[in-house]
Amino acid sequence: MSAISxxxxDIAYAGQRVVHGVSFEVGKGESFALVGESGSGxxxxxxxIAGLAPEWIGEITLLGQPGSHRPNRTLARHCQMVFQDPYGSLHPRKTVDAVLTEPLAIHGIGNRDARVERVLADVGLDRRFRFRYPHQLSGGQRQRVAIARALMLEPEVLLLDEPTSALDVSVQAEILNLLKRLRAEHGLTYLMVTHxxxxxxxxxxxIGVMNKGRIVEIAPATALHDGAFSDPYSQALYAASGRE
Amino acid sequence: MSLLSVDNLQVSFPTPRGRVKVVDGVSFDLGRERLGIVGESGSGKSITGRAILRLIRPPGRVSGRLVFDGRDLAGLSERDMRKLRGARISMIMQDPRYSLNPVMTVGTQIEEALRVHERLPRHAMRARVRAMLEAVRIDDPDRVARLYPHEVSGGMGQRVMIAMMLIPRPSLLIADEPTSALDVSVQGDVLRLIDDLVRDHGMGLILISHDLPLVARYCDRIVVMNAGRILETCPAGALNTARHPYTQGLLAAVPQMPETRAELPVMERAT
Structure with a gap:
C-alpha cells in the first residue's frame, strides 16, 4: 500500500481550476519531490492533500484512507505540513512550549512534558529554547521549531512546502541534514515541494515535474545526475538550474 | 580613479549590552565593475550597502571614509545626498512586494523616480517610462504602466523596481538580494537583465547575496564577509581556489546538482 496516492x-480555487488531472503515488518511507515554477500548482x-484546498475532485488516498476536503483530526494524526516561511508559520505570541503542546492538548494526549523534551532533542534544539518566543530565535531555529511542531503527533507523512528556501545556504544545509536524519530515524514519508x-x-x-497545473513527467532523482528527462519542459528546467 | 572607495567603514548599533559593531573596518575600491558581497545573514553585508547610501539612521553610528566619484559622502548635506540617491547611486531592494507603493500605479511610480531628478515635458516623461519598461523586457509597457503592484507577479514587480532604479541613469547600482524573493526560473532572467543594463550603461554594480555560486556567475570580483569584516577578496573565476576556511565552508554547504554526499557539511557556530 502506498502512503499517498x-x-x-483536479483542484480549483473559487471555481477556477488550477490543477488538472494529477496522478502519482508515493510509497511508504519514500521521499518524493514536486518541482516547477511558481504558479505551476x-x-x-x-x-x-492536507485538506486546505477543499475544492478538489478525483481520488486522493492517504495511508489507505480517502482524502478529506477539510482539515480533521484523523488527517492531522497521520499527516502534517511544514511551511516555507518560519517567520510566518509560528504564532508570534506563543512560546515554543505552547506551540508544541497545543496539538497534544487538542488530541488529548498525555505525558506532554516528556514528549516536548523528546521532540526538541529530535530536532536538535537545546532545552533552553523551550520557553522562548519566535522573535527570540534565528531563522534556522524557527524552522526547527516548525518541524518539531509537525512531528508532535508522530505522523507518518510530512508535507514539506519549500522548507529551506527562506534560509541562508549554511542554515539550509543544517535543516536538510536534519530532515534526512529524521526520515531515517522515524521511517517518515516525505512529499516535498521545491524549485x-x-x-x-x-x-x-x-521527482514529479509540474507545469501549468499538470504533471509533465515523473522521473527518478538519478535523472538529475545525467539530465535524462524525456519531456522538453523538464529538460529546460534542468538546464536552467545547472549552475555551471 | 575608482568610482567608489570605502575606507575603514564602521557601523555600530546600541544594544542592552553596549554598542555592537555590525560592520567593523570594511575597505574596498570599486571601479566600473561588478563586485559581489557574500556572507550569511548578520554578516553586515546589507548594512554596508545601506551605509554607502547613508541610510543608517541614529542610534546607528557610521564612521570611516566613503568617497564616491571624487566626493566625500560624509561631508554632504542631507539635501545634496538626496540629489545623489537615485540619480547617481541606486539600490534595488529584496522584495518588490514591500518596496513598491501599493496605492500608486507602476507607471506613476517609475515616473516619480524620474521627476524627482529631472524636469521634462509630460510626453517626454511618458516616453522615457515606456522605453525603460521595454528595456526591462516588459512586453506590453502601456498596459503594465496602468497596473497596481498587487496586479503584477513577483518577477514582474522586481523588473518594475529595476526600471524605477535605473530610469535616472545612475552610475552605481547596489542590488541587495535582488532575486531571493523570486523563483529560480525568473531569477536567471532578472540577473541577466541587471547584467545587460550594467554593461550597456557602463555602471558599477554591487551585488549583495548569500548565494555564492550565483554571485560568482554574475560578478567580476567577490568580497566574502563574516561578522562585519572582510575575510577574503578574490576574482569570481578563482572562487573554487578560495583559501579562507569560511569561504570553503560556505561553498561546501551548497547542495550540488548530482548530490552524492550523504550529509552536507555545516558551519561551526557559536550559538
Whole structure:
C-alpha cells in the first residue's frame, strides 16, 4: 500500500481550476519531490492533500484512507505540513512550549512534558529554547521549531512546502541534514515541494515535474545526475538550474 | 580613479549590552565593475550597502571614509545626498512586494523616480517610462504602466523596481538580494537583465547575496564577509581556489546538482 496516492485530481480555487488531472503515488518511507515554477500548482497539490484546498475532485488516498476536503483530526494524526516561511508559520505570541503542546492538548494526549523534551532533542534544539518566543530565535531555529511542531503527533507523512528556501545556504544545509536524519530515524514519508533541484538531488528519490497545473513527467532523482528527462519542459528546467 | 572607495567603514548599533559593531573596518575600491558581497545573514553585508547610501539612521553610528566619484559622502548635506540617491547611486531592494507603493500605479511610480531628478515635458516623461519598461523586457509597457503592484507577479514587480532604479541613469547600482524573493526560473532572467543594463550603461554594480555560486556567475570580483569584516577578496573565476576556511565552508554547504554526499557539511557556530 502506498502512503499517498492521487488519481486524476483536479483542484480549483473559487471555481477556477488550477490543477488538472494529477496522478502519482508515493510509497511508504519514500521521499518524493514536486518541482516547477511558481504558479505551476505544486503547492496547491500539497494543500489539497492536507485538506486546505477543499475544492478538489478525483481520488486522493492517504495511508489507505480517502482524502478529506477539510482539515480533521484523523488527517492531522497521520499527516502534517511544514511551511516555507518560519517567520510566518509560528504564532508570534506563543512560546515554543505552547506551540508544541497545543496539538497534544487538542488530541488529548498525555505525558506532554516528556514528549516536548523528546521532540526538541529530535530536532536538535537545546532545552533552553523551550520557553522562548519566535522573535527570540534565528531563522534556522524557527524552522526547527516548525518541524518539531509537525512531528508532535508522530505522523507518518510530512508535507514539506519549500522548507529551506527562506534560509541562508549554511542554515539550509543544517535543516536538510536534519530532515534526512529524521526520515531515517522515524521511517517518515516525505512529499516535498521545491524549485531547487540540487535540494531534490540531496533529499529525494523520485521527482514529479509540474507545469501549468499538470504533471509533465515523473522521473527518478538519478535523472538529475545525467539530465535524462524525456519531456522538453523538464529538460529546460534542468538546464536552467545547472549552475555551471 | 575608482568610482567608489570605502575606507575603514564602521557601523555600530546600541544594544542592552553596549554598542555592537555590525560592520567593523570594511575597505574596498570599486571601479566600473561588478563586485559581489557574500556572507550569511548578520554578516553586515546589507548594512554596508545601506551605509554607502547613508541610510543608517541614529542610534546607528557610521564612521570611516566613503568617497564616491571624487566626493566625500560624509561631508554632504542631507539635501545634496538626496540629489545623489537615485540619480547617481541606486539600490534595488529584496522584495518588490514591500518596496513598491501599493496605492500608486507602476507607471506613476517609475515616473516619480524620474521627476524627482529631472524636469521634462509630460510626453517626454511618458516616453522615457515606456522605453525603460521595454528595456526591462516588459512586453506590453502601456498596459503594465496602468497596473497596481498587487496586479503584477513577483518577477514582474522586481523588473518594475529595476526600471524605477535605473530610469535616472545612475552610475552605481547596489542590488541587495535582488532575486531571493523570486523563483529560480525568473531569477536567471532578472540577473541577466541587471547584467545587460550594467554593461550597456557602463555602471558599477554591487551585488549583495548569500548565494555564492550565483554571485560568482554574475560578478567580476567577490568580497566574502563574516561578522562585519572582510575575510577574503578574490576574482569570481578563482572562487573554487578560495583559501579562507569560511569561504570553503560556505561553498561546501551548497547542495550540488548530482548530490552524492550523504550529509552536507555545516558551519561551526557559536550559538
Amino acid at each position: 492521487l488519481r486524476g485530481v 505544486k503547492s496547491t497539490v500539497l494543500r489539497a 531547487n533541484l540540487p535540494v531534490v538531488s540531496f533529499l529525494c528519490e523520485r
